[in-house]
Amino acid sequence: MDSSSKKVSIFKxxxxxxxxxxxxxxxxxxxAPFFIIFALIGLYPALFSIYLAFQxxxxxxxxxxxxxxxxxxxxxDPLFWKSVYNTIVMGIMGTAPxxxxxxxxxxxxxxxFLKFKSYFRITIFMPYLTSMVAVAxxxxxxxxxxxxxxxxxxLTNFFGLDPxxxxxxxxxxxxxxxxxxxxxxxxxxxxxxLAGIQSIPNDLYEAATIDGANRIxxxxxxxxxxxxxxxxxxVFTSTVGAMQLFSEPTVFLGADAFTRDEAxxxxxxxxxxxxxxxxxxxxxATAIILLILITIFAVINLRLTQGFGKKRGRSK
Amino acid sequence: MxxxxxxxxxxxxxxxxxxxxxxxxxxxxxxxxxxWMFVMATRPSAAYNSIPPTLTPGNMLVENFQKVxxxxxxxxxxxxxxxxxxxxxxxxxxxxxxxGFAFAKFKFPGKNFLFVAILVTMxxxxxxxxxxxxxxIAKADLLDTLQGVMILFFLNPLGIxxxxxxxxxxxxxxxxEAAKLDGCSNFRIYWRIVLPIILPxxxxxxxxxxxxxxxxxxxxxxxxRDPDNYTIQVALAxxxxxxxIDFGMILSGVFWATxxxxxIFLLFNRLFISSITEGSVK
Numbered sequence: 001m002d003s004s005s006k007k008v009s010i011f012k013x014x015x016x017x018x019x020x021x022x023x024x025x026x027x028x029x030x031x032a033p034f035f036i037i038f039a040l041i042g043l044y045p046a047l048f049s050i051y052l053a054f055q056x057x058x059x060x061x062x063x064x065x066x067x068x069x070x071x072x073x074x075x076x077d078p079l080f081w082k083s084v085y086n087t088i089v090m091g092i093m094g095t096a097p098x099x100x101x102x103x104x105x106x107x108x109x110x111x112x113f114l115k116f117k118s119y120f121r122i123t124i125f126m127p128y129l130t131s132m133v134a135v136a137x138x139x140x141x142x143x144x145x146x147x148x149x150x151x152x153x154x155l156t157n158f159f160g161l162d163p164x165x166x167x168x169x170x171x172x173x174x175x176x177x178x179x180x181x182x183x184x185x186x187x188x189x190x191x192x193x194l195a196g197i198q199s200i201p202n203d204l205y206e207a208a209t210i211d212g213a214n215r216i217x218x219x220x221x222x223x224x225x226x227x228x229x230x231x232x233x234x235v236f237t238s239t240v241g242a243m244q245l246f247s248e249p250t251v252f253l254g255a256d257a258f259t260r261d262e263a264x265x266x267x268x269x270x271x272x273x274x275x276x277x278x279x280x281x282x283x284x285a286t287a288i289i290l291l292i293l294i295t296i297f298a299v300i301n302l303r304l305t306q307g308f309g310k311k312r313g314r315s316k
Numbered sequence: 317m318x319x320x321x322x323x324x325x326x327x328x329x330x331x332x333x334x335x336x337x338x339x340x341x342x343x344x345x346x347x348x349x350x351x352w353m354f355v356m357a358t359r360p361s362a363a364y365n366s367i368p369p370t371l372t373p374g375n376m377l378v379e380n381f382q383k384v385x386x387x388x389x390x391x392x393x394x395x396x397x398x399x400x401x402x403x404x405x406x407x408x409x410x411x412x413x414x415x416g417f418a419f420a421k422f423k424f425p426g427k428n429f430l431f432v433a434i435l436v437t438m439x440x441x442x443x444x445x446x447x448x449x450x451x452x453i454a455k456a457d458l459l460d461t462l463q464g465v466m467i468l469f470f471l472n473p474l475g476i477x478x479x480x481x482x483x484x485x486x487x488x489x490x491x492x493e494a495a496k497l498d499g500c501s502n503f504r505i506y507w508r509i510v511l512p513i514i515l516p517x518x519x520x521x522x523x524x525x526x527x528x529x530x531x532x533x534x535x536x537x538x539x540x541r542d543p544d545n546y547t548i549q550v551a552l553a554x555x556x557x558x559x560x561i562d563f564g565m566i567l568s569g570v571f572w573a574t575x576x577x578x579x580i581f582l583l584f585n586r587l588f589i590s591s592i593t594e595g596s597v598k
Contacts, residue, residue, distance in 0.1 A: 019496065020423070022502065023422045023423060023424070023502065024422070024423070024424040024425075026418065026422060026502040026503070027418040027422035027423070027424035027427065028418075028424060029418075030414040030415055030417060030418035030422075030506075031414075031415040031418050031419065031430060031476075033411045033414070033415070034411055034412075034415050034434065034471075034473075034476060035430075037411075037467075037470050037471050038437060038471055040452075041445075041449060041452065041467055041468055041470075041471055042437060042440065042445065042471050044445075044448065044452075045444075045445030045446075045447075045448035045449045045452060046440055046444050046445045046448075048445070048448035049444055049445055049446075049447060049448055052447065052448065059451075105339070105342060108335050108338065108339055109339070111335060113332060114335065114336075114339075118585075119343070120339050120342075120343055121589065122582070122585050122589075123343035123346050123347055124342060124343060124346050125585075125588075125589060125592075126346055126347065126350070126578070126581070127346055127349070128592075129527070129574070129577050129578060129581050129588075130350075130570075130574055130577075131530065131531035131533070131549055131552075131573075131574075132531055132533055132549075133531075133533055133549045133552050133553050134552065134570045134573060134574055137552060137553075137555065137556060137566055137567070137569075137570045138349050138352075138353050138567065138570060139349075140556055140566075141356060141364075141563045141566060141567055142349065142352070144364075144563070146364070146365065148364065148365045148366065148367050148369070149364075150352070150369050153367065153368065153369050157368075183345075183346075183349065187346065188592065191589055191592050191593060192592065192593060194593075195593035240441065243441075244441060244442075244443060246533070246534050247533040247534060250533075250537075250553075251533075251553050251556065254556035254557050254561075255556075255557050255558075267443055267534070270443060270446070271446075271534075271538075274446070274447050274450075275450075275538065280447050283447055284447055287443055287444050287445075287446065287447070288444070290441065290443060290444070291441060291444050294441055
């Protein structure tokens with residue numbers, strides 16, 4: 001009896017050890033597909049982009065080392081700076097109102113008395129389902145240059161203003177593109193904020209009500225601070241998204257997309273260099289500058305968002 | 317003198333009406349482009365020039381779509397997009413759940429480091445590698461093919477993250493231990509025990525991946541050159557790329573490309589909306 005139980009325990013331990021080894025092998029094996037694909041199509045291209053940024057290359061003839069000349073070419077090109085300016089302007093016009101309106105909508109949609117909640121939620125979210133190409137095409141017709149386009153009709157008849165060449169003027173294109181970005185994304189952010197608001201425990205509000213806090217004070221000292229993680233998340237994703245704007249202006253301007261400069265974004269500038277002008281070195285340099293710009297703006301906006309909550313707290 | 321309760325109720329009801337008006341206007345603004353797209357898709361292009369603007373549907377639904385079919389391979393594009401999204405979704409679900417299972421339930425050296433590494437890869441903007449990726453696809457002789465488009469989308473760090481979170485919460489360790497005692501291999505445990513439990517998470521991640529790939533444009537636009545291989549996004553983009561622009565035709569194409577997605581959404585709207593919040597809130 002005694003010896004047999006010993007045997008069992010040795011057998012068990014050995015089995016346990018081989019089991020552990022098996023688990024280790026399985027573990028590595030199961031995560032391997034991601035890392036293999038990542039190495040091939042994520043890491044290698046990213047590193048190669050950095051290498052390419054210092055080369056002169058048209059895609060066919062051998063590369064030649066170019067030092068910092070690509071960066072110099074890009075950074076002294078007025079069109080590049082125009083694209084940076086356009087990206088920032090459309091980024092601010094398209095995303096800042098979107099996040100503010102999203103917060104307001106989420107707050108209203110969470111009100112206890114509200115009926116037809118799911119109707120409002122579904123309709124406000126629907127624009128997100130149209131693809132970027134579809135949105136750009138719909139808006140290219142809504143905001144066409146014609147005097148009779150719906151946007152111009154509203155402008156001239158309801159506001160008494162002059163019609164605008166939406167697809168051919170400095171501010172017309174920017175406003176139209178910002179509006180389509182706003183229209184498509186506001187519901188998406190509303191849904192995220194709504195989930196955030198609903199995750200705030202009710203006791204907090206109850207305690208505040210007992211302490212005599214009114215609605216505005218509750219909003220200021222409970223809702224907004226508790227929503228901060230969600231606000232930070234949306235600010236981050238929409239900053240990164242805004243810096244990568246490409247599809248909307250490209251489709252909105254159609255055949256003119258890469259010849260006009262009113263709505264040329266950084267990624268469009270990059271695309272044009274690479275696939276229209278076969279200048280892959282400068283395009284790679286632009287990609288690296290873009291990465292740096294995205295990092296800078298993401299950090300600035302995160303700081304601003306974080307500071308925003310703190311100041312509120314201090315003013316108590 | 318005045319009844320405070322009554323006063324309060326009055327004030328509130330005015331506020332409530334304001335809330336309803338604001339939300340109602342918002343929902344109209346959200347829906348109007350859809351409705352208007354339908355109106356234009358049923359009208360001749362000339363309707364566009366009428367003042368005041370036409371706001372009721374006409375009778376050219378079929379004719380306009382006929383023009384779309386003459387201009388682009390609409391059904392081919394829809395089919396290509398569907399195949400692309402279906403394959404990418406299945407592959408991503410498989411890769412993510414397998415890796416998520418490993419991260420959630422196995423012990424191996426470097427596990428935490430590797431998991432953090434996967435999260436860090438999410439920060440790399442997709443455009444950084446665009447040019448080398450293009451040449452990589454060219455070298456593999458996959459330019460202008462759906463396979464060439466797919467490969468890039470197989471990379472989905474968010475999927476692994478979501479799956480790990482879900483599996484560590486939903487699959488009890490005891491269940492795995494018991495299966496091991498019965499002599500189940502690890503892959504069999506994944507296939508027979510883990511997969512059935514995580515089906516709800518598959519729905520969430522599946523929707524996120526499918527809709528993201530369906531709407532993506534830059535990469536598809538870069539890789540696909542021959543109209544026969546266009547996905548619906550690239551095909552639609554060609555509609556406005558001609559010299560004589562026909563608004564009725566353009567919006568007809570957009571309308572018919574959007575309708576299937578809208579129907580699926582209206583049927584499963586809860587699932588869609590929860591997939592968005594789960595994907596971003598976790």
